[in-house]
Amino acid sequence: MSDPILQLKNIRKNFGAFEAIKDISLDIEEGEFLTIVGPSGSGKTTLIRLMVGMDEPSTGEIWLRNERIEKLPANKRPTCMVFQSLALFPHRSVGENIEFSLKIRGVGSEMRREKALELLDLLRLPQSYYGKRIHECSGGERQRVALARALAFDPEILFFDEPLSALDYRLRKTLEKELKALHEKTGKTFVYITHSLEEAMVMSDRIAIMKAGVFEQIDPAREIYSRPVSRFVAEFMGEVNLIPFKVEDNGLVGPGEIMLSESVKKDISGKLKKANATHGTIVVRPEFITFGKDKRADFSVGGQVLQDYELGSRIQYEVEAIGMDVVTVEKLRVDMFDGKPGDQCTLSWAMSDCHLIVGE
Numbered sequence: 001m002s003d004p005i006l007q008l009k010n011i012r013k014n015f016g017a018f019e020a021i022k023d024i025s026l027d028i029e030e031g032e033f034l035t036i037v038g039p040s041g042s043g044k045t046t047l048i049r050l051m052v053g054m055d056e057p058s059t060g061e062i063w064l065r066n067e068r069i070e071k072l073p074a075n076k077r078p079t080c081m082v083f084q085s086l087a088l089f090p091h092r093s094v095g096e097n098i099e100f101s102l103k104i105r106g107v108g109s110e111m112r113r114e115k116a117l118e119l120l121d122l123l124r125l126p127q128s129y130y131g132k133r134i135h136e137c138s139g140g141e142r143q144r145v146a147l148a149r150a151l152a153f154d155p156e157i158l159f160f161d162e163p164l165s166a167l168d169y170r171l172r173k174t175l176e177k178e179l180k181a182l183h184e185k186t187g188k189t190f191v192y193i194t195h196s197l198e199e200a201m202v203m204s205d206r207i208a209i210m211k212a213g214v215f216e217q218i219d220p221a222r223e224i225y226s227r228p229v230s231r232f233v234a235e236f237m238g239e240v241n242l243i244p245f246k247v248e249d250n251g252l253v254g255p256g257e258i259m260l261s262e263s264v265k266k267d268i269s270g271k272l273k274k275a276n277a278t279h280g281t282i283v284v285r286p287e288f289i290t291f292g293k294d295k296r297a298d299f300s301v302g303g304q305v306l307q308d309y310e311l312g313s314r315i316q317y318e319v320e321a322i323g324m325d326v327v328t329v330e331k332l333r334v335d336m337f338d339g340k341p342g343d344q345c346t347l348s349w350a351m352s353d354c355h356l357i358v359g360e
Contacts (some may be wrong), residue, residue, distance in 0.1 A: 002095070003065070004028055004029055004030070005029065005030040005031075005064065005065060005156065005157065005189050006026075006027075006028040006051065006062070006063070006064055006157060006189070006191075007025075007026070007027050007028070007061075007062070007063040008024055008025055008026040008027075008050075008060065008061075008062055009025050009060055009061040009062075009063070009200050010023050010024075010025055010056045010059065010060040010061070011023070011024045011025070011047075011050060011059070011060035011061075011062065012024075012057060012059045012060055013043075013046055013047075013050060013055065013057050013058050014058045014082050016298070016322050017144045019213060020043050020046045020213055021043050021046055021047055021050070021057070021213050021260045021265065022043075022212070022213040022214050023060075023214070024047065024060075024213075024215060026208070026215070026218070028157075028189060028191060029189075029221045030189055031188070031189055032189060032190075032205045033180070033183050033190045033192065033203055033204050033205045033206075034189075034191050034192070034200070034204065034206050034207075034208060035191075035192040035193070035194060035200040035203065035206075035207050035208070036191070036192070036193050036194075036207075036210060037049065037193075037194055037195070037196075037197060037207060037208070037209055037210070037236075038209060038210030038211060038236075039195075039211070039236075040195070041212075042210040042211055042212060042216075043210055043212070043213040044193050044210050044291045045161065045193060047210070048081075048159055048161060048191065048193050049164040050062065050070075051079075051157075051159065051191065052074050052077070052079055052081050052159050053069070053073055053074035053075075053076070053077045053079070053102065054074050054081075056070060056071060057070055057281050063336070064077070064078070064079075064156070064157075070357055074104070077095040078155055078156040078157075078161060078207055079155050079156060079157045079158070080150045080153045080155035080157075080158055080159065081150075081158075081159045081160070081161060082147060082150050082158065082159070082160045082161070082163045083146075083161050083163070084145050084161055084162045084163055084165055085165065086142055086143065086145075086146040086163070086250060087146075088134050088142060088145060088146055088149070089134065090133075090134050092130060092133075092134065092136055093130065093131050093133055093134070094116075094120075094125075094129045094130060094131070094132045094133075094134065094137065094145050095113065095116045095129075095130035095131060096120055097134060097146075097149050098115075098144055098145065098148045098149045098152050099112040099115070099116050099121070100111070100149060100152075101149070101152055102115060102152055104169065106209040110171075111323035112273040113130070115152060116130060116148070116152070118326055119148035119151055119152060119229070120148065122128060122148070122151070122182070122185065122186075122275075123144040123145075123147055123148045123178075123182070124144065124178070125141060125144050125145070125148075126303065128147075128254040139166070139167050139168075139171065140167065140171045140174070140175060141176060143163060143164070143167070144178075146154065147179075147182065148161070150258055151186065151188075155188070156188075156189065157188070157189045157190075157191060158189070158190050158191070158192075159191050159192075160190065160191070160192040160193060160194075161193050161249075162193055162194055162195065164176065164194075164196075164199065165194070165195065165196070172196075176198075176199055176202045176203055177328045179200070179203055180202065180203045182205070187322075192204070197236070197237060198240060200221065201221040201225070204220075205220065206218060206219060206220055207220070207221050207224055209232075209236060209237075211222065211232055215229070216229065216230055216232055216233050217229045217233050220284065222316060223295065224237055225237050225238070225287075227355050227357060228283060228355065228357065228359060229357070230360060231281060231303050231357060231360045234281075234283045234355075234357065237329050238285070239285070239286050239316070239330065240285055240286070240328075241256060241283070241285070241289070241327050241328055242281050242282070242283060243258070243281065243282040243284065243324070244279065244280075244281050244282075245268055245272075245279065245280055245281070245282060246278055246279040246280075247269055247272055247273070247278050247279070251265065251269070252265045252268055252269045253325055254303065255324045256321060256322045256323020256324040257301060257302065257322040257323050258299060258300070258301040258302045258321070258324065259299065259301065260298055260299045260300075260324075261298045261351075263298070264299070264351045267351065268280065268282075268356060270280060270357060271358060273354055275358040275359065277358045279355060279359065279360075280356050280358045280359060280360065281356070281360050282299075282308070282355070282356055282357075283354060283355040283356075283357060284299075284349055284353060284354045285353075286316065286328040286329050286330035287330045287331075288349050288350070288353035288354075289327065289329045289344055289348070289349045290347070290348050290349060291329070291331075291337050291338075291346070292345075292346055293346050293347065293348055294348045294349075294350075294351060297348035297349055297350050298349070298350050298351040299348060299349050299350075299351070299354075300346060300347065301321045301322060301324065301327075301346070301347050301348075301349075302321070302322050302344065302345070303319040303320050303321035303322055303324075303327065303342050303344070303345055303346075303347060304319065304320050304342065304343070304344055304345070305317055305337065305339060305340070305342065305343050305345055306318045306319065306320050306326065307320055307341050308337070308340075308341060311330070313332060313333060314331065314332055314333070315329050315330070315331055315336050315337075316328060316329070316330045317329040317330070317331070317337060319345060319347060321347065327347060329347065330355075334347040
């Protein structure tokens, strides 16, 4: 693996007595698409402002290749930010917006126009838009113009601060795919901030989940979804069932009337003992739970269907399992539950579809 293009080493950022970023270290690989997600107040916007150069860290180092840049102002860095507001010049044409950084550099008008037209092609906008006024463009078109303007700067790293959050759902889904394709075409390093888990999972090579100024987990989307390191990450990464277990004098104890195979009892007990822990939580996603008894299943519990919800191609069920919290189940329409709310049912699932979080 090559050296990272950007490194954060023991970064802290204080605002008075409040510590917004708490001793964060991070390596960003050249050409990767890294998305930082987290709830409001987790520190993700503060972090990206430090990486771009809009703020300085209180302590710590930021390295771009072999150069320390934490004190270098934003306009001196080979990076560019696409803001949520887009920050386009409304009184200028599409072409003039795209060419802005080139004009500042003293690039001639003919070369500027050539580059702008090239970027219009790349962003799937007609070349006729070159002379169009910004206020005549739709939301999606303005988003593409903002991307073209950022790429005209030819940054080494392109930062995004929730650029799709103000768009409607259909357009947002289209632009998510276009951004992923743009990343592949350009080979640029993308660092993206969003509240949207869907955006992060669709586009990213890796996802960094923040909580209260620190990273909880940094991994590819599939790893985070299937093997979360904490209850916070498990719940943040979509619908999930969290089932607590503890070791007592008479062995492993689960909630309510849940049944589990002897091999799984031994497996869970062994992992808890190895970690010197007395309790843990089984994570099972709703799509892995089956209605009915499955001979291959390691867990089973009886219950009553409380409600079902239409989710387009899927149906989500809430089941009141005996002695447990409500269990969420999701099925494709072809596998939907043969019954209705109020009916009794049995739920089952396999340990191979679960993940054990030790000590939580």
